[in-house]
Amino acid sequence: MSTYGFAAMLAPGSVAIVGAGERDGSVGRAVIDSLRAGGFEGAIRPVNPGYETIDGLPCFPNLASLPEVPDLVLIATPPETVPGIVAEAGRCGVAAAAVLSAHLGRGEGAPIGAARRAAREHSLRLLGPDSIGVAVPGRKLNASLLAHPPLAGDLALVTQSGTVASAIAAWAHRREVGFSAILTVGRSADVDVADALDHFAADLQTRAILLSLHRIEDARKFLSAARAAARVKPVMVLRTGRHEALEESPQTHTGALARPDAVYEAAFRRAGLLSVDTLDEMFSAAETLRRQRLFSGRRLMIVANGRGIGALAADRLAERGGEAADCAEATLEALAEVRHGSSKNPIDLGVDAEAHEYATALKPLLAARENDALLAIHVPTARARARETAEAIAAAVTAVRPDGGRRKPVFAVSVGESPAAAAVYAKAGIPLFPTDADAVDGFLHAVRYREAQDDLMRTPASLPQDFRPDVETARAIVEAALADGQSWLDPLSVKRLLGTYDIPMQPCLLAPDGELAAEAAWPMIAQGQPVALKLVSPDIVHKSDVGGVRLALTSEADVREAATRMIARVRAQQPEARITGFAVQAMVPRGTRRELIVGLAEDPTFGPVVVFGRGGTAVEVIDDRALGLPPLDLRLAADQIARTRVARRLAAYRDVPAADVDAIALVLVKLSQIAIDLPEVRELDINPLLADADGVLGVDGRVRVAPYRLRHSAAATQNRDARARAAGVPSTTADTVSPSSTATEEAATASPASRGDDAFSPPVGPGVTEGEPARIRATHAHLAIRPYPVEWERVMTLKGRPIQVRPVRPEDEGMFAAFFAEIDPEDVRLRFFTPMKHFSHAFLARLTQLDYARAIAFVAIDANTEQMLGAVRVHADANHESGEFGILVRSDIKGVGLGYALMRLMLDWARAEGIGRVEGLVLAENKAMLAVCRRLGFEAKADLDDPSVMKVTLAL
Template sequence: MSTYRFDRILSPRSVALVGASARPGTFGAAILRNLREAGFPGAIWPVNPHHAQIGDLPCLPSVTELPEPADLVVVVSPAETVPGVVAAAGARGCGAAVIVTAGLGAGEGSAAEAARRAARAHGLRLLGPECIGLAIPAARLNASLLAHMPPKGDLALIAKSRTVAAGIAEWAVGRGYGFSGVVSLGLALDVDIADCLDHFAADRGTRAILLHLEAVKDAPKFMSAARAAARAKPVVVLRSGRHETCRADGRPVTHSGTLAKPDAVYDAAFRRAGLLRVTALQEMFSAVETLGRQRPFPGKRLAIVANGRGVGALAVDRLADLGGMLACPSDETRERLDAALPSTGLAPAAWTNPLDLGADADGARYAAALDALLADRENDAVLVINVPTALSDGQAVTGAVAEAVRRGRRASFRAKPVFAVSVGDTAASTNTLGIAGIPHFATDTEAVEGFMHLVRYREAQDNLMKTPDSLPKDFSPDVPAARAIVEAAVREGRTWLDPREVAGLFAAYAIPMLPVHFAADADAAATAAWPVIAAGGTVALKVVSPDIVHKSDIGGVHLDLTSEAAVREAAAEILARAARDRPDASVTGFVVQPMLRRRKARELIAGLTDDPVFGPVVVFGRGGTAVEVIDDRALALPPLDLRLAAELIGRTRVSRRLKAYRDVAAADERAIALVLVKIAQLAADLPEVRELDINPLLADETGVIAVDARVAVAPPGAAPRHARLAVRPYPTEWERRIALDAFSVFIRPVRPEDEGIFEEFFRHVSEADLRLRFFAPVRDFSHAFLARLTQLDYARAIAFVAIDDETGAMMGAVRLHADANHESGEYAIMIRSDLKGVGLGWALMGLMLDWARAEGIRHVEGQVLRENTTMLAMCRKLDFDVRTDPSDPEVMLVRLDLDSPRPEPEA
C-alpha cells in the first residue's frame, strides 16, 4: 500500500488515544502528556471506558463514540482488545492507527494477524505493534513514548526497535539536532521500511534519512524504495543481528552458499541500493553529527591540523584504515603557513599533513592555519583537532576556529567542509561549534568516520550514475536450450544437474568450460581418457554422484593420470572409498577431463546461491579447496552489468593478484566480469537454478575457463520469473519489432548503457521540440542528465526506445514513472524531429500503456504545453481527459483511466 493515507499518520488533524490514562507510569498517561506538551493543534480525544474525564479532556468509552472519524488512532490498550479497537476504528472511518501495545503474537490465529485483517478490510493504515510511536515536530505531533519532543529539523529517523529509536532521538536532542520525523515501526504489520523510505525520499523537509532495521520481509519492495531514496538523499542504515549464522532454509551445500552469510547478503543489498551502512550505534551518532551539519561534497582528500603530531598521526591512521586520502599541501600553502606561523621556527617544507601547530597553539595560530588550508585547492576538507593543554585556552581556540570557518564560507562559492575535535570539550565550546554549523566530535576516530560517511555516500552516488560498458554484441544466451536442460532435471525430481547437463547449460550461456566426458564405469573412463593420453597429455578422473556434492571429501578426484591402467585403478579406489565413507550415495559414473596446464593462472570461485530474503546472490572470490577457510569473497545481487561486475571483483583481496606482478601478466578481468554477468543473467532467466559453483575458475591473460562446476535446481513456483529477484531485471519480454510504412523498428526497454545513443539522438531533435518535451530550453546533455534517462528501476518505471533496424540509430522514446503506490504513472514521449507523422508515436504510446496495464497501474497522467497541439491531439484520440492546469494556463493536464480498453490508431 506504500504511502497510501500517510497524511493521516504524519500530519493528522485529530488524534484519538485508546487506553488513555491519568495514572502516572502508564503508556496512556505518557503519550497523552506528550501529545499535549507538543502543542498538537488538532483535536485530542482520550478513549477509555473506565474514565469519564482525564484532566480537562472528556474521555470517550469507545472509538465508535468519536464525534467524527479521527485521522490517527493511537492504541495502548491491552493486547486482547487491539483487534476489536482496530476494527471499530476502521468502521468509524478513521484513517490510520499506531499500535504501541506489545504481546499481540505473530502468525495465523494471533491478535496481530486479526488486527491486520481488520485494518485491511477498511483501508486503515497500521504502524506497529510493539513500537514507540511517532513524532513529527513540524506538525507538533508527539504520539510517542520518547522522553523529549525532538526539535524541528531535516533528519528523518525510521527504526524497527523502540529502544534504538529512543536512543538516537535522545542523543540527537541533546546535541541540538532536529528531525522531520521519528517513526518507530515495531513488528511492521502494515507500514514498513519501504513505505517510510518512499515518503521521506519525496519529503522536501527531509535532507537525510537514518534507518535502523533487523530484517527485510519484502526484498523487491525494499530494494526499489531504498534505491529511489538513496538517489534523492543520503540514507544511513544500521542493522542489528550482524553475526547471525543460520539460514532459515537450512545449511547451504555449495561453497557459494556457505560463503554467502546472511549479513554479507544484506551488505550487498545495501551497497546495491546506494545506502550508507554503519555497524554500531556510536557510528550512527557520528553519521547524525555529520549529516546534521554538513552536506555531501566531492573528493576525499583530508587536511588535518592539530596541536600535537601524535594525535594527528592517530587521525591519519584511522583515515588510512577507512580508505580516505591524506591531502598534500601545495607549495603556495606551505609558504603562506610559514609566513603566518613564524614562531614555530620550522622551514616551509616541514608544513606537511598532519599539520602540527605545537602544544602552545592559541586561537590565532589555529585561525591562520585554517585560513591557509581553506584556500588550498589540494584538499577537499579540513579536520581541526585541539587537545587542551596548560598552554592554551580551549574556548578561545574554538571561537577562533568558528570565526575562521565563517570567513571561509563568505569568501567561497562552495564552502569547504570543516570537522572539529575538541577532546574533553565543554558545553560552551560545543555550543560555539554547533552555532557555526561545524560537525564536532569527542575523538579523532569519530571525526574521521564522520568525514568518510560523506565520502562514501558521494562515491556511492557517483557509482550509481556511472554508465556501464556495453556487453559484447555476440552475447545472446540460448535460453530455450538452457531451460530445456533444467526443466528436464526438475521433472525427474533431481536436485543436481549431471556433468553433461552442466556443460550444456554453460555452453548455452557461452561460459568457457573444460571439456567433459562422462563414463558409466572404469572401462568407459579408460576409453575416454585414451585420446588425451595418446596425445601426450594427462587426465583427471572425478566421481559423479547426486549425493556427493564435495567430491574431494571422499577422495573422489584423481589428477594427472598418465595411462589407461591408472584410470582404471583410480576408478576402483574411488568406488571403494565411496562405499566405505558414503554407503548411502549412488555413484552413477565418472567424469574424465584433460588436465589443464596454466601455471600462472589464478584460482577463483564464481557462483550463485539462493538467499531466503533476497533471492539469487552472485558470489565471487578466491577459489580452491580451502575457499571457505580463506573466506575471500564478495557478493552482489543480480542483475549485473560489466560495471557492477568489475566493482564486485574489486571488493576482494584476490583482485590484487589479478594485476600484473613480477613475471606474471595481468589476468583478463573483463573476461572474469563477463562470466559474472552471464551467471547473473542465468539467475534471471532460469528461476529453477538455486545454487551454482564454478570452483576453480582459472583466470590468466588469455581469459578464463571453468574447471569444475556444479548446479542445483528446484521447482520455480508459480510466481513470475523475476519474483525471486530483489532487483527487477531487464524486461526482455517487452522487446518488440514493428513494421511502419517506411521502415522496420526495434522497440525495447532502455538499458543503462544506452547513454551514447541518447546523446546522439538529441543532436537530431530541434530546439523547439526539446522545449516542448522539457518545458524549457535544453543545451547541456551532461552525463548526469543522460544517466537519469537511461538508468531505471524497472520495478517502478519503464522507458521504451525505438531503434532503426538498418542503422541502429535511436528514433524516439517514451517513459512512464509510477508513483509510490503503483496506482498512477506520469508519462513523457519524444520522437526525432525528422520522423514525425510515420506512426512511431502511436506505437510507443500503445506499448507504454500496455506495460502500465500489465503492471496494474490504474491511471496515466502527463503535462503537455498548450502549444503542443500534436501531442494533445494524440491524447484525445487515445481517450485521455484533457484540461487546463489551474496553476498554469499554458500547461494542459492529461489523464487516462486504464480500466477503459485501448483505442486503435486511426487509419
C-alpha cells in the same frame, strides 16, 4: 509502495487511545502523558468502557461513541481484541491506527492476520503491531512511548524495533539532534519500511532518512522504495541481528559465503544507502552528509600539529580500507616553511604550529591534484587556541570558494569541546569531529555513500548487449534434470549448462566404475598429462570431505586404486550415499594462475546473489568475498571484484603478469544472466576458477536446481486489493501463481503487436518473441532488482522509415545531451513550459536513470542515422495508482505519427504494470499534442491554477 493514510497518521487533528487507563506505567496512560507533554493541540480521546474520565479527560466506551471520527487511533489492548478494534475503527471511517500491543502471533490465522484483513477491508492504514507509536515534533505530536519528547529537526527516523527507536531518540536528545518524524513500524502488518521511505522521500521537512531494521519481507518493494529515496536525499541504515546463526546450513561454498549480513550489505550498497554499524556512526554520517556534498575520489590528505595524532588518523584510514593521498614534489616545496619531518602524509606542522600556519599549509593542498579531500586536525596549545585555528582554517577554505560553492571537501578535528570553534566550522560548512577516528570515519562515510550512489545509477540490461547465450538449451538441461528428480546436475550437465553461457570449463569424462575411469584417463596420461579423479554422487556435495578427490594420478593403476579407495571410504562414512561414477579430468598446470571462486547463491529475502572471492577448499575460512545482486554489468562486476582482498593478487607483481580482470568480470555478468534466465538454478559454484593473463578456466563446478514458483509481491497485492475495494469488488488474493498463467492474463496488454497495430513490428531482442514480455516479467519476479526490460524493445516503420524504439538506459545521457543541443527551442518550451538553454548532468540523469519498477522512458532512434528523434516517459506514483507522462518529439519529423506511436507504447507499458490512470500537463497552445491525446481517449480539462495549461487524464 503505498502512502495511503500517511497524512492522517503523521498530522492528525485528533487521536483516540483504545485501552487507555489511569494506572501509572500502563501503555494507554503513558501515551496520553506523551501526547500532553509534547503539546499536542488536537483532541485526545481515551476509549475504555471501564472509565468515565482519565486524568481529567472524558473517556468513551468505544470508538463509535466519539464526538468525531479520529484521524489516528492508538490500540493498547490484549492481542485477541485487536482485530475487532481495527474492524470497528474501519467501520467508523478512521484513516490510520497504530497497534502498540505485542504478541499477535504469526500467519493469517493469528490475530495479526485478522487485523491485517480488517484494515484492508476498510482501507485503513495499520502501524505495527509491536509499534511504540509515532512522533512528529514539528506538529507537536508525540503519540509514542519514547522516554523524552523528541526535538524538531530534519531527520526522519524509521525503525522496526521500538527499543532501537528509544535508544536513538535518547542519544539524539542528549546531543540536541532533532527529527522531522519518528515512525516505528514494528512487525508491519500493513505499513512497512518501504511505505515510510516513499513518504519521507517526498517530505519537504525531511533532509535525510535514518533506518533501523532487522528483516525485510518484500525485497523488490523495499529496494524500489530505497532506490527512489536515495536518489533525492541521504538514507542511512543500521541493521540489527547481523550475525544471527543461519536457519539451514548451506550446501555449497558460495552458499556459505553468501551469509544474510553480507547479502543485506550488498543490497544496501546497490540501493544507494549508506550502511553503518553503530548509532554513533549513524549520526556521524548524518552530520557529514549534512555539511558535505558528494565528491569524487577517495584519496585523503591529513594535516596535523603533531606526528602522533596525524599517525593515528593515518592508521585509522588504512584499517578502514581508505586511501592515503600522495604529495607531489611541487606541493612539498610549497609546504617547506611549515612542514616538519619527512612524512608526506600526514603533514606534520609541529606541536608549536600557530593558526596562520594551518592556512599556509592548506592553500597548496587545496590546489593539489593528487588528493581528493583534506583532514585538518588541531590539538589546542598555548600558541594556537581552538577558535583562532578554526578561523584560520575556515578562511583558507572559503578563500578558494569565492562563489560560496563547495569544491574540495575539508574535514576538521578540534580535540576538546570548544563551542566557539564549532560555530566557526559550522558557518564555513566544514564538518567538525571530536576525534581523529570520528573524522576518518566521516570521510569514509562520504566516500562510500558516493560509491553507493554510483551503484544506484547503474541499471544493467537483462542481457549484455553483445552476449547471446543459448537460453533454450540451458532451460532444456535444467528441465530434464528436474523431470528426472535430480537436485544436483551431474558434471557433464554442469559443463554443458555453463557452455551455453560461454563460460570456459576444463573438459571432463564420466565413467561408471574405476576400470572404465582408468580407460578414460589413459589417453591423457599417454600424452604426459596427470589426471584428477573425482567421485560423482548426487548425495555428496563436498567431495573433498569424504576423500572423493585424487589429484596428479599418472598411471591407470593409480586411477583404479584411487577409485577403489574412494568407494571404500564413502561406504564407511556415508553408506546410504549413491555413487553414480567418476569424473576424469586432465590436470591444469597452475603456473601463474590465481585460484578464485565464483557462483550463485539463493538468499531467502533478496533471491539470487552473485558471489566472487578467493577460491580453494578453505574459502569459508579465508572468507574473502564480495557479493552482488543481479543484474550485473561489467562495471558493477569489476567493482565487486575490487572489493575483495584477492583483487590485489590479480594485479601484476614481480615477474607475474596481471590476470585478465575483464574476463573474470564477464564471467560474473554471465552468472548474473543465468540467475535471470533460469530461476530454477538455486545454487552454483565454480571452484576453482583459474585466472591469469590469458583469461579464465573453471576446473570444478556444481549446480543445484529446484522447481520455481512465482510469488506476487506484497506491493502488487496491496495495489490490486485497494483498486478492487475502490470499485466495490471483494478482492481474492492467491499466494502463488504459475508463470504461464501470468503470461496468459497479461499478454493482451503487454504486446502491442498482438493487437495488430501496423506501426509496430513484433518485439525484438535476444530470445524475445511476440507475447514474451509478460512471460519474461513473470520469470524476473524472483529478482530483487528489475533488469533493463529488453522485452520492450521494438522496431517501428512509420511511412516507410524504420525507427528503433527501446527503453532508456543510463548510458543514453550523452545522446540526450546531443538531442537537446540540436532540438528547436520552441519544442523544448512546449515540453517543459519554459525556455531552457542549459541541461545539467543532474537534469539529464533524472531522464536516463530509471527504476523500472516505477518508471519507463522510451527513446526513438532513426535506424539509419542513429540520431535520437524523441522520447516518452511515464513515472508511477508511490501507490502505483497513477502515472505522469511527458513526451518530446523533434519538430522536423512531426506528422509521421511518431508521437502517437510512442504514446501508445507508453500506455501499453502502464497497462501491463497495472497503473490505474495516466495523466499529464499540456500547454493549451500545443494543439498537436492535445489532438494526439484526444485520439487516444484522454479527457482534457483546463488547469484550475493556470488556464494556459490543460490537464489530460486517461483511465486505464
